[in-house]
Amino acid sequence: MGKEIINVGVLGFGTVGSGTAQILMNQAQLLRERSGVGIRLRRICDRNIAGPRGLDVPDGVLTDDVNALLDDPELDIFVELIGGIEPARQFILSAIEKGKHVVTANKALLATCGHEIFQAAERRKVGLGFEASVGGGVPVIKAVREGLVANSLHTIMGIMNGTANYILSRMTDEGLAFGDVLKEAQTLGYAEADPTFDIEGIDTAHKLAILATLAFGTRVEMSDIYIEGISSISPVDIEFASGFGYNIKLLAIGRRIDGGLELRIHPTMIPKSHLLAQVGGAYNAFYLIGDAAGKIMLYGLGAGKMPTGSAVVADIVDIARSLAMGIERLTLPAGVPFGALSLLKKRSMDLISGRYYFRFSAVDRPGVLARIAGVLGEFGISIASVVQKGRRQGASVPIVMLTHEAQETRVRDALKIIDDTDVALDKTVVIRIEDLTAIEDNAV
Amino acid sequence: MGKEIINVGVLGFGTVGSGTAQILMNQAQLLRERSGVGIRLRRICDRNIAGPRGLDVPDGVLTDDVNALLDDPELDIFVELIGGIEPARQFILSAIEKGKHVVTANKALLATCGHEIFQAAERRKVGLGFEASVGGGVPVIKAVREGLVANSLHTIMGIMNGTANYILSRMTDEGLAFGDVLKEAQTLGYAEADPTFDIEGIDTAHKLAILATLAFGTRVEMSDIYIEGISSISPVDIEFASGFGYNIKLLAIGRRIDGGLELRIHPTMIPKSHLLAQVGGAYNAFYLIGDAAGKIMLYGLGAGKMPTGSAVVADIVDIARSLAMGIERLTLPAGVPFGALSLLKKRSMDLISGRYYFRFSAVDRPGVLARIAGVLGEFGISIASVVQKGRRQGASVPIVMLTHEAQETRVRDALKIIDDTDVALDKTVVIRIEDLTAIEDNAV
Numbered sequence: 001m002g003k004e005i006i007n008v009g010v011l012g013f014g015t016v017g018s019g020t021a022q023i024l025m026n027q028a029q030l031l032r033e034r035s036g037v038g039i040r041l042r043r044i045c046d047r048n049i050a051g052p053r054g055l056d057v058p059d060g061v062l063t064d065d066v067n068a069l070l071d072d073p074e075l076d077i078f079v080e081l082i083g084g085i086e087p088a089r090q091f092i093l094s095a096i097e098k099g100k101h102v103v104t105a106n107k108a109l110l111a112t113c114g115h116e117i118f119q120a121a122e123r124r125k126v127g128l129g130f131e132a133s134v135g136g137g138v139p140v141i142k143a144v145r146e147g148l149v150a151n152s153l154h155t156i157m158g159i160m161n162g163t164a165n166y167i168l169s170r171m172t173d174e175g176l177a178f179g180d181v182l183k184e185a186q187t188l189g190y191a192e193a194d195p196t197f198d199i200e201g202i203d204t205a206h207k208l209a210i211l212a213t214l215a216f217g218t219r220v221e222m223s224d225i226y227i228e229g230i231s232s233i234s235p236v237d238i239e240f241a242s243g244f245g246y247n248i249k250l251l252a253i254g255r256r257i258d259g260g261l262e263l264r265i266h267p268t269m270i271p272k273s274h275l276l277a278q279v280g281g282a283y284n285a286f287y288l289i290g291d292a293a294g295k296i297m298l299y300g301l302g303a304g305k306m307p308t309g310s311a312v313v314a315d316i317v318d319i320a321r322s323l324a325m326g327i328e329r330l331t332l333p334a335g336v337p338f339g340a341l342s343l344l345k346k347r348s349m350d351l352i353s354g355r356y357y358f359r360f361s362a363v364d365r366p367g368v369l370a371r372i373a374g375v376l377g378e379f380g381i382s383i384a385s386v387v388q389k390g391r392r393q394g395a396s397v398p399i400v401m402l403t404h405e406a407q408e409t410r411v412r413d414a415l416k417i418i419d420d421t422d423v424a425l426d427k428t429v430v431i432r433i434e435d436l437t438a439i440e441d442n443a444v
Numbered sequence: 445m446g447k448e449i450i451n452v453g454v455l456g457f458g459t460v461g462s463g464t465a466q467i468l469m470n471q472a473q474l475l476r477e478r479s480g481v482g483i484r485l486r487r488i489c490d491r492n493i494a495g496p497r498g499l500d501v502p503d504g505v506l507t508d509d510v511n512a513l514l515d516d517p518e519l520d521i522f523v524e525l526i527g528g529i530e531p532a533r534q535f536i537l538s539a540i541e542k543g544k545h546v547v548t549a550n551k552a553l554l555a556t557c558g559h560e561i562f563q564a565a566e567r568r569k570v571g572l573g574f575e576a577s578v579g580g581g582v583p584v585i586k587a588v589r590e591g592l593v594a595n596s597l598h599t600i601m602g603i604m605n606g607t608a609n610y611i612l613s614r615m616t617d618e619g620l621a622f623g624d625v626l627k628e629a630q631t632l633g634y635a636e637a638d639p640t641f642d643i644e645g646i647d648t649a650h651k652l653a654i655l656a657t658l659a660f661g662t663r664v665e666m667s668d669i670y671i672e673g674i675s676s677i678s679p680v681d682i683e684f685a686s687g688f689g690y691n692i693k694l695l696a697i698g699r700r701i702d703g704g705l706e707l708r709i710h711p712t713m714i715p716k717s718h719l720l721a722q723v724g725g726a727y728n729a730f731y732l733i734g735d736a737a738g739k740i741m742l743y744g745l746g747a748g749k750m751p752t753g754s755a756v757v758a759d760i761v762d763i764a765r766s767l768a769m770g771i772e773r774l775t776l777p778a779g780v781p782f783g784a785l786s787l788l789k790k791r792s793m794d795l796i797s798g799r800y801y802f803r804f805s806a807v808d809r810p811g812v813l814a815r816i817a818g819v820l821g822e823f824g825i826s827i828a829s830v831v832q833k834g835r836r837q838g839a840s841v842p843i844v845m846l847t848h849e850a851q852e853t854r855v856r857d858a859l860k861i862i863d864d865t866d867v868a869l870d871k872t873v874v875i876r877i878e879d880l881t882a883i884e885d886n887a888v
Contacts, residue, residue: 019736023594023736027594027596030596031593031594033661033780033781033784034593034779034780035593036776036781131591136737137592137734137736137737137738137740138737138740139586139587139590139591139592139740142583142586142587142590142591143583143586143587143591146583146586146758146761146762147575147583147586147587147755147758148581148583148754148758149475149478149479149757149758149761150467150471150475150753150754150755150757150758150761151754152471152474217477275719275722275723275743278719278722279719290581290754291750292463292467292581292750292751292753292754292757293580293581293582293744293745293750293751293754293755294581294744294745294748294750294751295743295744295745296581296582296583296742296743296744297741297742297743297744298740298741298742298743299719299739299740299741299742299743300737300738300739300740300741301737301738301739304738306735306736306737306738307736307737307738309594309736310592310594310595310734310736310737311591311594311737312594313593313594313736314590314591314592314593314594317590317593317594318590321775322769322771325766325771326771327766327769327770327771331765332480335478336477336478337477337480340477
C-alpha cells in the first residue's frame, strides 16, 4: 500500500524556495484533500538559515547541511531550488542515487546536463518533476507531456522570458530606450543585477531546449539553438516596426521541417494582430501546434516567487499522489524512455530563409540608397519597402528596408559588404520578420 | 504488476468517435512509447456500423451492440461519445458498475448528472476522464485539476463556445447580421442544425458548471448559472461597442466573491486591449486566476473531430499509464473526494452591479431623451455617455447609453418602465460591460 505522509525537503530558501514553503505550509489542508495524502515540509536547507523570509518555519525544519536531506531515509521528495550547474547537479544526482524523487526549477541545469539527469532518474525509477523550469506558473510541461500526448507536435513558439518581454513592452508602450528600461526593471526586481541570461536569449534557450526535447521527442543540446538577444533593439526599430504593423518580441521558435528540427531565438517582428504580439509586460506565452489539437496557446507569469512556487508544488503533488497509490514507477522525465528519444538533425541557420527588416545607418548623400540597393540586388535580395525619415545632409539617417523572402546566408554576406563601405556609419540592424501564418500553415 | 495491453471500447462512431479511433490506430506506436503500454482499440459500437468514416477498421472491431463492450471482461476503458443524457448516463453507470474506467466528452451529462457519475466512479474506484467535455483540444481540465493544484482559484472566465465566438467574430469583422452568419456557420458545419445550445449559452453553461466544480471545489447545478445568449446582438451593437473600445464576446464568468460564488454567462463588452477580446473565430479561451500562479490563459480549438479526439486520447493515456503501473486507485473525478466538495452559496444576479450598455429604440421626437434619462435617474442609474446617430423625424433611431456602475435589479426595473412607455418602439437592448481589471484585481 501507499504512504500516508510524504516528506519533502527543499534545498534553497531564496525567492522560489520561500514561495514553495509558503504554499506547502499555508495550503496543507487543501493539498491533502487534492492529493489524498499528507505532504509535510520536513526540511529546508540553505547556507543562510538566519535571514528573514516572512514565514514562521517550525523548529527543526531549517538546516544548513544538505546531507540532512540527502541522508534522511524518511525523505521522499528532494526539491532543488538553488539554481546553477554545480553543486545543484551533484546534489540532484546524489538524491536520485538514494532513491529520492526530485523536483527542480533549474532550467540551466536541465538544458545543459538534462540527459545525464533524465537517465539517472529513469534508471533509479524515481520521479523527476521540472514544471517550474519552464514558464513559471504556466503548466506547459504538463500540457506537452500529458495534455497533448495524442499529438505529434510540429511547432512550439513563444515568449519565454518575462524580463526581456517586460523590457520590449515598456520600450514599445513608452518609447523608452533599452538601457533605461533595463535599469528600471532592475530597480523593480524584474531583472537580475547581471541580466545577461535574460536579455541575450540564453534563459529562453534553456527553456526551448527543455520544451523541444519533450515536444519533439528528441535530444537537444544548447549548441543546437541559434541565439540572439534584444540588447541591440532601439526605440526607432520598434517605431518603424509598428508603422509596418508589427510588434517586436524575443521569440523562440522550434519546429520540425524537412525531416529536421529548426531551433532559433531572436528578436522577431510579428503581426500585431497575432495573439503572441498581444502578450505584454512580464508575461510568457507558449504557442504549440499539434497534428490533432491544432493551435494551442498557454499564457501566464513565467517567473516570480508564487507562480514558480505554484509549479514546484504541482510537481510535488503529482509525485505524492503516485506514492500514496503505491506506485513504484513514475512518469518518465522525457515522456518516453530516454533511449526512445530520436536524434533529429538540427537545421542550420544557413538554411533559413525569410523576410528581413534592415536599418542602415548611412551617410545622407545622393547615391547612397542606390549603392545599398545595388549590393542587395547582387545577392538576390529583393526589397519590399523603403522608408527614409528626417534628412540631415551629411549626417547619419536611418534608412529602413523590408525585404521579400531572402536567404539568411545571402543576407549575411550582403550586409557584410554594405557595412564595409564608406557610406555605412554603423553596423546595420537586422530583425527577422515572421508572419507566423507561414509557420502555422506549414505545421498543419 | 500492471497490464501490458489496455483494451479500449468506444461507444459512438460519429465525428469525435472517428477522430478518437483515427488517433488510436494511426498513432499506436507513439502512444505505446509515451504511455509505456499497448493501447488497443478493441471495440467500436455504433447504431449505424455501415456508414463510411474514412478509416480502415479491422474486422471484428465494429459492433452495434453496446453489451459487447459492457460485458467484455477484457475491456479496461469504456469511452462514451454518443452525447445527450440518456442512454449515455445508463451506459456510463453500467460501465462503472462493471469496474471499467470511463472516458467521456459528454458535457451536458456531466453538468446535469455529474454528481451521480462522480460518486459512482469514486465508490467503484475507477478513473473518469472528461478532458474532452470542456475546451476540445485545450487541456484545461488537467490544468485546473493538476497544473494549478497548488492554487486557490478565485476566477475562471472565458470564451467557451466556438460556434458563438465564430458568429460574433464574423459579425464584428464583416458587419454581418446574426442570422446570416448563423446560416453560413451551419453550411460550413460550425453550427448544428439546431443551434440553440450554442447560441443561447447552454453549452457554455455546461462547461462552466464542470470547470467551476473543479476550480472552486464546490457543487454546481445548472440552475446556479445565469444564462443569456447572443441571438439578440445586432451589428449596430457591435459597431457602437467598437466605437467605445470594446469587443462583444459571449463570456462565461465564475468567481468567488463575498464568500459565495458568482456564475454567469452573457454577451459582454470587454476592452479590445484585453487578451480575451483578441480571441477570434471558432477558438476558445479559458482565463484562470489563482492565488499563487496569478493570471493564466489557455487558448485553442474547443471543438471538432481531431481536437476533441486529442483530449479523449489524452484521458485514455492517463488511465492506461496508471493501469500499466498497477494502480488500483485513480485520480478522483472532482480532484477531491466528492464529500469534500463545499456547498458555496451561489450569488444571485440581483446582487450584481456593473456598467451597462443600453440601446433604446425610441421615437425620434423632442423630449424623448429627457424622459429616458429621467427614469434612469429615478433608479439611481447615472449615465456615462450618450450617442444618438442618424435622425429620422418620427422614425425609430437608436439611442445608446453607457452607464456608470449600477445595480442589476435597478437596471431591470428602470428598463421595464421605459420599455412600457409610448416612446419605446422595441425592447431595449442591454449588454453588460466588464473592464475585467476590476474582476482581476478583486481576485488577487
